[in-house]
Amino acid sequence: MPPSESAQASAATLELVETTKRYGGVVAVDAISLRISAGTYCCLLGPSGCGKTSTLRMIAGHETVSAGAVVFGGHEITDLPPARRGTAMMFQSYALFPHLTALDNVAFALKMRGVDRVARHARAAEVLALVAMSAYADRRPGELSGGQQQRVALARALITEPKILLLDEPLSALDPYLRVRMRAELKRLQRELGITFVHVTHSQEEAMALADLVVVMNEGRIEQQGSPREVFNRPRTEFVARFIGGHNVVTARGARVAVRADRLQLRRLNGHGEAPPTKGTVTNVEYQGTVVQTSVTADDGTELIALAPEQVFDREPLTPGTRVAVDWEPGAAHALTQ
Amino acid sequence: MSDGGAGGTALLRPSAVPATTGVGVWLRRLASRAAAPYWQAAPLALVFAFFFVLPLVVTVVVSLWRYNEYSITPALVGDNYASVFSGCLAELPSLCLTFKTYLSTLKFCVLAWALTLLLGFTVAYFLTFHVRSLTGQMTLFLVCTIPFWTSNVIRMISWVPLLGRNGLVNSFLVSAGLTREPLTWLLFSDFSVALAFVHLYTMFMIVPIFNSMSRIDRALLEAARDAGASGWQALWNVVVPLSKPGIVIGSIFVVTMVMGDYVTIGVMGGQQIASVGKVIQVQLSYLQFPLAAANAVVLLAVVLMVIAAMTRLVDVRKEL
Numbered sequence: 001m002p003p004s005e006s007a008q009a010s011a012a013t014l015e016l017v018e019t020t021k022r023y024g025g026v027v028a029v030d031a032i033s034l035r036i037s038a039g040t041y042c043c044l045l046g047p048s049g050c051g052k053t054s055t056l057r058m059i060a061g062h063e064t065v066s067a068g069a070v071v072f073g074g075h076e077i078t079d080l081p082p083a084r085r086g087t088a089m090m091f092q093s094y095a096l097f098p099h100l101t102a103l104d105n106v107a108f109a110l111k112m113r114g115v116d117r118v119a120r121h122a123r124a125a126e127v128l129a130l131v132a133m134s135a136y137a138d139r140r141p142g143e144l145s146g147g148q149q150q151r152v153a154l155a156r157a158l159i160t161e162p163k164i165l166l167l168d169e170p171l172s173a174l175d176p177y178l179r180v181r182m183r184a185e186l187k188r189l190q191r192e193l194g195i196t197f198v199h200v201t202h203s204q205e206e207a208m209a210l211a212d213l214v215v216v217m218n219e220g221r222i223e224q225q226g227s228p229r230e231v232f233n234r235p236r237t238e239f240v241a242r243f244i245g246g247h248n249v250v251t252a253r254g255a256r257v258a259v260r261a262d263r264l265q266l267r268r269l270n271g272h273g274e275a276p277p278t279k280g281t282v283t284n285v286e287y288q289g290t291v292v293q294t295s296v297t298a299d300d301g302t303e304l305i306a307l308a309p310e311q312v313f314d315r316e317p318l319t320p321g322t323r324v325a326v327d328w329e330p331g332a333a334h335a336l337t338q
Numbered sequence: 339m340s341d342g343g344a345g346g347t348a349l350l351r352p353s354a355v356p357a358t359t360g361v362g363v364w365l366r367r368l369a370s371r372a373a374a375p376y377w378q379a380a381p382l383a384l385v386f387a388f389f390f391v392l393p394l395v396v397t398v399v400v401s402l403w404r405y406n407e408y409s410i411t412p413a414l415v416g417d418n419y420a421s422v423f424s425g426c427l428a429e430l431p432s433l434c435l436t437f438k439t440y441l442s443t444l445k446f447c448v449l450a451w452a453l454t455l456l457l458g459f460t461v462a463y464f465l466t467f468h469v470r471s472l473t474g475q476m477t478l479f480l481v482c483t484i485p486f487w488t489s490n491v492i493r494m495i496s497w498v499p500l501l502g503r504n505g506l507v508n509s510f511l512v513s514a515g516l517t518r519e520p521l522t523w524l525l526f527s528d529f530s531v532a533l534a535f536v537h538l539y540t541m542f543m544i545v546p547i548f549n550s551m552s553r554i555d556r557a558l559l560e561a562a563r564d565a566g567a568s569g570w571q572a573l574w575n576v577v578v579p580l581s582k583p584g585i586v587i588g589s590i591f592v593v594t595m596v597m598g599d600y601v602t603i604g605v606m607g608g609q610q611i612a613s614v615g616k617v618i619q620v621q622l623s624y625l626q627f628p629l630a631a632a633n634a635v636v637l638l639a640v641v642l643m644v645i646a647a648m649t650r651l652v653d654v655r656k657e658l
Binding site for chain 1: 558560562564575576579
């Protein structure tokens with residue numbers, strides 16, 4: 001990488017420094033600190049009300065920062081107006097202007113800057129082509145499907161050539177099939193443009209699929225941040241383990257540990273052999289195609305989930321009511337804080 | 339009217355209708371599914387026909403009758419229209435009485451429209467975007483309607499002690515030394531007429547514009563800001579276009595009311611200012627019904643043309 005480019009890359013790092021948002025007496029975002037380096041696909045993940053959208057809106061400049069700072073490329077942008085931050089936002093309901101055509105929606109920011117009609121339409125057409133919407137340039141938002149509206153909204157955000165694109169639950173309004181397709185497309189765009197994406201979602205699946213950096217938030221704080229693999233394999237807290245899914249949280253030898261559902265081994269109890277660490281009763285068996293999900297209620301009342309590949313499950317099929325021993329390899333469990 | 343509706347539902351049961359006779363076939367057709375919407379629309383259609391269409395037709399018919407000092411006779415002549423416009427073409431380029439009257443009325447129309455639009459839009463904007471709570475909006479809305487608790491005439495007349503030669507405003511101005519003589523243009527002038535129109539009709543502008551504005555998604559304003567729009571740019575490029583239906587509906591209200599008005603112009607103009615409505619009223623008082631009807635038809639045509647021009651700006655049906 002040429003030095004100028006790397007300098008530019010470090011210059012485009014986004015930093016939140018003890019950023020806080022209070023609404024009256026309620027603390028929505030509690031002094032969070034976060035560093036997102038240039039070209040990162042970052043997902044803010046958490047349940048509704050965890051402060052992820054407030055965080056995004058503070059980065060965008062649509063929400064005032066109560067305390068702390070937002071720093072971008074070494075400059076504080078805490079109090080700059082949205083359009084002067086180098087960010088662009090894609091709104092949850094897309095917020096397309098209903099009275100304008102797709103082309104005029106995309107060209108809007110250029111019109112505000114006083115770019116003449118011919119030039120801004122030419123540029124808008126280019127960006128529309130980038131999201132494969134050229135054929136719909138003359139339609140109004142009301143005449144477009146949800147997925148098409150989303151592409152137009154994406155194009156509108158990209159026309160200002162932002163260094164950071166902020167996406168507020170961009171996929172939540174789409175049906176599951178389209179969601180998966182648009183997900184791949186977002187990732188492709190991010191790779192091609194090489195800019196930072198900050199994407200707010202409550203879907204761990206979405207975050208896993210897209211993110212270079214997953215930031216799990218709860219009650220205004222960051223619970224854990226890291227790559228999807230780090231977060232999934234080593235959830236730091238019980239909240240993360242439960243929210244990210246695919247984990248069982250159990251008490252073993254007095255400590256709370258997380259065990260991945262696909263590492264849980266179930267064995268039919270047949271009266272002989274050593275005493276297993278945990279015993280329970282199968283309550284439900286769900287065939288999910290590639291895997292079979294078995295629900296077990298342990299004798300101490302803990303609900304457990306075990307995922308097994310179809311062939312593995314078929315070696316020793318279980319039915320509801322079966323008594324089972326629950327076990328895992330020592331390496332599969334890891335301790336949780338709190 | 340309710341008889342029609344009840345009859346309709348009874349007829350919808352086909353078994354109750356004998357099918358063999360000619361009347362039976364006719365009734366069955368009436369009771370068919372396709373006829374149901376017509377039955378449902380019938381009560382309102384009848385009200386409209388009786389109280390709106392019929393008087394209009396009568397006015398047009400009477401405008402073609404003949405009259406003299408002591409009688410009115412049914413006829414089919416254009417004499418009344420000719421006398422409305424008598425001399426108008428011959429006197430050009432100077433304006434005949436009818437043209438002058440229409441011009442004066444149109445002048446007030448434009449004045450009242452521009453002022454109520456400016457005020458109404460501002461108030462609606464304030465109510466929609468600056469009053470955050472719904473209770474606040476409702477309260478302020480009710481405050482706006484307080485003037486409507488008294489009649490039009492009382493609201494107009496109450497300006498007289500305020501604006502008169504020895505009124506409150508003049509005595510203040512004189513005692514404050516701002517003017518030596520009392521201002522005479524405050525009352526019984528174009529100014530007082532325009533003032534009264536604005537006072538009376540601004541509410542008719544506020545309500546439809548507020549209705550349009552309150553449907554604007556707040557996220558659109560944020561999106562505009564995100565795209566670098568200043569406050570004025572967002573107002574002009576987002577709020578105004580999306581308020582257009584309300585603006586047009588409000589404008590239709592105001593224009594229609596001002597064009598047909600003769601009471602306000604009469605009272606606030608000190609009976610010195612001509613208006614089309616006043617002309618019609620005077621002709622009616624002299625029992626020149628056909629002439630008044632002809633004038634009314636011409637006025638109606640002018641108002642319809644103005645409205646047609648305005649609705650071309652925007653599809654009002656979208657708003658309904």
